[in-house]
Amino acid sequence: MVEPILKVSGLVKRFGGLTATDNLSLDVRPGEIHALIGPNGAGKSTLIGQLVGEITPDAGSVMFLGHDVTRASVPARVKLGLGRSFQIVQLLDEETALANVALAVQAHAGHSFRFWRRADADERLLAPARALLDQVDFPPARRAARVADMSAGERKVLELAMVLAGGPRLLLLDEPMAGLGAGESIRMTDTLRALKGGPAMLLVEHDMEAVFALADRITVLVYGRAIATGTAEEIRANPAVQEAYLAEEGA
Numbered sequence: 001m002v003e004p005i006l007k008v009s010g011l012v013k014r015f016g017g018l019t020a021t022d023n024l025s026l027d028v029r030p031g032e033i034h035a036l037i038g039p040n041g042a043g044k045s046t047l048i049g050q051l052v053g054e055i056t057p058d059a060g061s062v063m064f065l066g067h068d069v070t071r072a073s074v075p076a077r078v079k080l081g082l083g084r085s086f087q088i089v090q091l092l093d094e095e096t097a098l099a100n101v102a103l104a105v106q107a108h109a110g111h112s113f114r115f116w117r118r119a120d121a122d123e124r125l126l127a128p129a130r131a132l133l134d135q136v137d138f139p140p141a142r143r144a145a146r147v148a149d150m151s152a153g154e155r156k157v158l159e160l161a162m163v164l165a166g167g168p169r170l171l172l173l174d175e176p177m178a179g180l181g182a183g184e185s186i187r188m189t190d191t192l193r194a195l196k197g198g199p200a201m202l203l204v205e206h207d208m209e210a211v212f213a214l215a216d217r218i219t220v221l222v223y224g225r226a227i228a229t230g231t232a233e234e235i236r237a238n239p240a241v242q243e244a245y246l247a248e249e250g251a
């Protein structure tokens with residue numbers, strides 16, 4: 001059997017009397033897009049917090065690439081290859097799209113951030129930055145535009161390119177479709193699909209169309225518990241899921 005990239009076992013997180021993560025186990029396999037869905041308050045953000053290292057679990061373990069990271073710091077996990085989008089990247093509004101990505105390349109290359117102003121003049125940073133923008137299909141005509149003048153969709157794609165600059169082995173995608181229009185969501189879905197086979201992805205998303213279009217497997221979370229894991233077809237057909245979630249969402 002192939003070793004999973006991420007393996008969560010028996011994870012528990014309580015907030016007072018409320019169990020936000022209730023003996024949760026799941027894994028993400030190499031190359032897989034694994035979606036995590038569930039109604040509001042199901043515990044998706046709490047789980048992401050424990051995966052990135054911002055929330056300490058009360059019990060259970062998180063294994064990442066064979067390392068026990070249950071209590072590891074955020075930077076230690078990033079160093080091992082955990083990439084998180086879309087809530088952690090800070091875009092520089094006054095800089096161009098290309099300069100922002102060049103800076104991300106520079107940050108991950110270990111150069112000093114003090115000289116960031118020169119990032120957009122250094123071909124050693126610009127060439128990989130252009131390649132990353134190609135990878136996320138960011139239009140060449142918009143690469144010299146200021147980030148301040150960009151749409152929500154453009155900003156999100158840019159953030160994705162910046163997270164990819166770190167060469168992550170696992171991408172935690174925290175509601176990539178949130179705040180996007182219908183056309184932008186479709187483009188983001190296409191972009192994420194094109195990245196398949198690269199980093200494995202754990203996708204937290206309310207947009208069911210995107211989830212069903214992208215996910216190899218889906219885990220349904222309700223009151224902190226995983227009530228089902230399976231392919232899109234299996235999840236659609238699961239009566240417990242329909243009762244707990246999909247019917248309510250009208251999907």
Ligand SMILES: Nc1ncnc2c1ncn2[C@@H]1O[C@H](COP(=O)(O)OP(=O)(O)OP(=O)(O)O)[C@@H](O)[C@H]1O
Pocket residue numbers: 015018020038039040041042043044045046047
């Ligand atoms: N810091 C905290 N202190 C107390 N309760 C919390 C805290 N963080 C989350 N909770 C509670 O834990 C439960 C799970 O919340 P969480 O935000 O993880 O759900 P979610 O699935 O991400 O919801 P949404 O889809 O609305 O983002 C909720 O009942 C929430 O009120």
